[in-house]
Amino acid sequence: MTRQLLTGNVAAAWGVRLAEVDYVPAFPITPQTEIIETIAGWIDKGEMDCRMVTMDSEHSMITAAGAAVATGVRSYAATSSQGLLYGMEMLYTVAGWRTPFVLTNVSRGLSAPITLESDHNDVMAARDSGFLQIHCATCQEVVDATLMAYRLAEDKRVRVPVIVNLDGFYLSFTREPVDIPDPAKAREFLPPFDPGSLKFRAGRPLSEAVAVLGGTPYSYFRYELHLAAMGALAVYDEVAEDFARLFGRRYDAVESYRAEDADYVFVMLGSFSTKARDAVDGLREAGVAAGLVRPRLFRPFPVEALRRALAGRKGVAVIDQNLSMGKGGVLHGELLSALYGVADAPPVVAGFIGGLGGRDIGPGEFREMISVLEQAVADGETPPPRLLFSAEELRHVRKLQASAHVEREEIHRQERGDTERDET
Amino acid sequence: MFRIRFHGRGGQGMKTASHILGSAFFHEGFEVQDAPRYGAERRGAPIFAYVRAARGAINERGIIRHPDLVIVADESLVPVPAAEVLANFAPHTTLLINSAESAETWRERLNLSSPIICLPLAEAGEQAELPYMGVACAAAAARLTGVIGRESLGDTVAEELGSLGEEVVAENLRRALAAFDAMADHEGCVAEGEERLAAPAEGPDWIEMPLDLGEQATPAIHAGATSVEVRTGLWRVMRPVVHEDHCNKCVWICGSLCPDSVISTGAGGYPEVDYDHCKGCMICVAACPRHAIEAVPEHGAAGETAATHEEASP
Numbered sequence: 006m007t008r009q010l011l012t013g014n015v016a017a018a019w020g021v022r023l024a025e026v027d028y029v030p031a032f033p034i035t036p037q038t039e040i041i042e043t044i045a046g047w048i049d050k051g052e053m054d055c056r057m058v059t060m061d062s063e064h065s066m067i068t069a070a071g072a073a074v075a076t077g078v079r080s081y082a083a084t085s086s087q088g089l090l091y092g093m094e095m096l097y098t099v100a101g102w103r104t105p106f107v108l109t110n111v112s113r114g115l116s117a118p119i120t121l122e123s124d125h126n127d128v129m130a131a132r133d134s135g136f137l138q139i140h141c142a143t144c145q146e147v148v149d150a151t152l153m154a155y156r157l158a159e160d161k162r163v164r165v166p167v168i169v170n171l172d173g174f175y176l177s178f179t180r181e182p183v184d185i186p187d188p189a190k191a192r193e194f195l196p197p198f199d200p201g202s203l204k205f206r207a208g209r210p211l212s213e214a215v216a217v218l219g220g221t222p223y224s225y226f227r228y229e230l231h232l233a234a235m236g237a238l239a240v241y242d243e244v245a246e247d248f249a250r251l252f253g254r255r256y257d258a259v260e261s262y263r264a265e266d267a268d269y270v271f272v273m274l275g276s277f278s279t280k281a282r283d284a285v286d287g288l289r290e291a292g293v294a295a296g297l298v299r300p301r302l303f304r305p306f307p308v309e310a311l312r313r314a315l316a317g318r319k320g321v322a323v324i325d326q327n328l329s330m331g332k333g334g335v336l337h338g339e340l341l342s343a344l345y346g347v348a349d350a351p352p353v354v355a356g357f358i359g360g361l362g363g364r365d366i367g368p369g370e371f372r373e374m375i376s377v378l379e380q381a382v383a384d385g386e387t388p389p390p391r392l393l394f395s396a397e398e399l400r401h402v403r404k405l406q407a408s409a410h411v412e413r414e415e416i417h418r419q420e421r422g423d424t425e426r427d428e429t
Numbered sequence: 430m431f432r433i434r435f436h437g438r439g440g441q442g443m444k445t446a447s448h449i450l451g452s453a454f455f456h457e458g459f460e461v462q463d464a465p466r467y468g469a470e471r472r473g474a475p476i477f478a479y480v481r482a483a484r485g486a487i488n489e490r491g492i493i494r495h496p497d498l499v500i501v502a503d504e505s506l507v508p509v510p511a512a513e514v515l516a517n518f519a520p521h522t523t524l525l526i527n528s529a530e531s532a533e534t535w536r537e538r539l540n541l542s543s544p545i546i547c548l549p550l551a552e553a554g555e556q557a558e559l560p561y562m563g564v565a566c567a568a569a570a571a572r573l574t575g576v577i578g579r580e581s582l583g584d585t586v587a588e589e590l591g592s593l594g595e596e597v598v599a600e601n602l603r604r605a606l607a608a609f610d611a612m613a614d615h616e617g618c619v620a621e622g623e624e625r626l627a628a629p630a631e632g633p634d635w636i637e638m639p640l641d642l643g644e645q646a647t648p649a650i651h652a653g654a655t656s657v658e659v660r661t662g663l664w665r666v667m668r669p670v671v672h673e674d675h676c677n678k679c680v681w682i683c684g685s686l687c688p689d690s691v692i693s694t695g696a697g698g699y700p701e702v703d704y705d706h707c708k709g710c711m712i713c714v715a716a717c718p719r720h721a722i723e724a725v726p727e728h729g730a731a732g733e734t735a736a737t738h739e740e741a742s743p
Contacts, residue, residue, distance in 0.1 A: 101647075101648070102647060102649075103643040103644075103646065103647040105643075161642055161643065161644075162640075162642065162643075163643070164642070164643025164644070164647075165643070201644050202644035202649075202651070203644075209653070210652070210653030210654070211649060211650065211651055211652075211653070212649060212650040212655075213647070213648075213649045214647075214648050214649065215648050215649065215650055217648060218468040222648075225638070225646075226646060226647075226648050228638050229638070229640070229641055229646035230646070232638060232640040233640065233643060233646070236640055
């Protein structure tokens with residue numbers, strides 16, 4: 006296959022097509038809808054042998070995807086933001102069913118206030134659901150990660166569903182050259198679904214997901230899900246190795262860019278990390294030994310690989326495109342817990358909140374974060390988490406508030422006028 | 430600290446009993462903790478409730494490991510394993526059981542050395558005394574502790590049940606005081622247990638959980654028709670008994686109205702009830718045109734029909 010310009014959404018759809026998915030329950034939401042539209046078009050034209058059913062909600066969609074896997078077919082679903090949250094109950098449930106499938110999440114900020122652009126709070130909310138998570142930085146990664154996610158999910162040692170995350174707008178609607186994997190090679194990499202014991206038939210009664218009363222059986226099933234997720238680290242390495250062998254593209258659980266000899270390292274997830282790559286190059290030219298470490302896997306959390314990648318660095322800037330209110334960035338806390346007590350862990354691990362709701366991160370800001378790290382190392386004191394937000398931006402917000410306030414005042418004045426007239 | 434456990438069935442007022450006893454202790458100046466514990470909520474299923482009462486702060490929580498007093502409101506629960514009526518009995522644990530049989534009979538039956546007190550709660554001519562079991566059990570328990578006065582108990586009953594109206598309060602009060610008075614000879618026989626139980630000698634037997642493959646570690650049942658293994662008949666408080674001398678043999682009526690499909694045509698064309706799975710809803714009793722099906726309280730019914738609880742328990 007030649008390289009083509011594809012949006013992240015169409016790249017995701019190609020991953021689904023190459024995985025020869027049998028069943029796609031669907032519910033629309035921006036910025037994910039193009040994935041489903043693309044698949045629907047292929048089904049219409051007879052280019053894809055797949056059944057698509059439009060559902061009444063994401064809650065039903067996730068249920069249907071898991072239930073279909075229980076009958077032994079390969080299934081797929083895609084959602085975003087509010088939709089992921091609406092289906093949240095069933096994320097936990099189908100993970101507990103141990104029904105392996107792939108769910109694409111196109112990351113978008115959460116309400117309120119409602120927005121459409123990229124932000125990771127949606128996928129972070131699914132952190133503890135039992136779904137594994139692969140985060141993509143390019144449209145090429147989206148198609149490749151989708152195929153890898155099926156291999157990982159369906160592996161007998163794992164048997165857990167996987168979320169493939171791509172950023173709304175920055176990947177979903179952004180076209181980039183993508184090398185679409187050859188279908189024959191894709192089939193070699195990902196053989197047809199072997200459902201094993203997943204073969205529910207109407208005529209062959211089976212109770213999936215029975216109730217357990219009492220903490221003992223509950224603890225067993227929940228902990229087994231955890232052990233499967235932990236075991237998925239080693240399985241992911243095998244899958245990535247196999248993918249590199251067949252397609253020549255290597256996707257380690259943790260991507261390391263010029264970090265081996267770096268003094269200061271950015272740690273972040275998703276597509277904004279390519280901005281950090283540029284910043285690293287610029288900083289290197291300016292004589293600063295900077296690097297980038299990007300976990301592709303977020304669940305399971307690649308603790309050992311991160312420890313290795315960050316061992317001996319002077320300072321780390323974790324950039325979270327999410328915010329846990331009352332605490333700070335989620336990745337920052339996760340990374341600190343992975344590094345605590347490790348002998349050669351970096352002495353400074355500072356948290357930055359950037360890119361909320363698709364807010365850009367400028368090259369100067371990457372430079373400034375390094376300055377903060379340098380200062381922290383010199384002082385021996387790590388500053389509290391900082392929001393990347395400029396004085397100019399605050400002036401902009403003040404202007405918006407002033408307009409909103411003026412309008413509100415006008416309405417109140419009119420209402421008061423109406424009342425006075427009514428009374429006279 | 431007093432540690433007291435009530436056993437009964439859903440609908441017999443065990444939660445109310447724990448509230449009444451808890452509040453009565455509270456009125457007497459105790460620190461109190463009371464709570465019910467049950468699985469899926471349904472009438473007739475075994476539930477228990479517990480009360481802790483102490484002069485100081487209570488830090489224990491959840492299941493009572495060494496009860497001072499165990500009250501069994503429904504003797505048909507004793508052979509039901511899921512009810513765990515005899516769980517964690519200590520030598521000092523007193524058993525108070527709602528039964529017309531003697532303490533000696535129960536001592537032999539259960540092979541227990543603990544003190545046993547029998548209190549028949551059914552009044553003369555009563556088939557079932559469900560609505561009053563809880564209040565009577567709470568009142569009897571109050572007397573056994575010796576620290577709750579008659580007046581204080583009365584106030585508590587009025588307070589806990591006040592929202593149900595004067596008539597209900599009056600009848601409950603009568604039942605409560607009758608049970609309280611019936612326990613006069615045993616007043617104060619239940620003493621407070623030790624404040625701090627000795628730490629267990631052995632540590633926990635922790636293991637590293639092995640990784641099982643997903644097909645094993647999923648909460649699925651891979652075969653049909655396993656529900657027959659669940660003896661839902663154990664939830665029954667009342668039992669439908671067919672009197673063949675009145676029966677028309679119109680089994681299509683009781684048989685088709687039975688929501689659990691446990692009535693079939695048996696020997697001689699009479700309806701036959703599968704008591705292992707009859708939950709005792711009594712729809713058949715109401716529907717029978719000849720009034721040939723009688724509702725009999727479960728603990729007195731063993732002799733009336735072939736199937737018994739003892740046989741039914743797994």
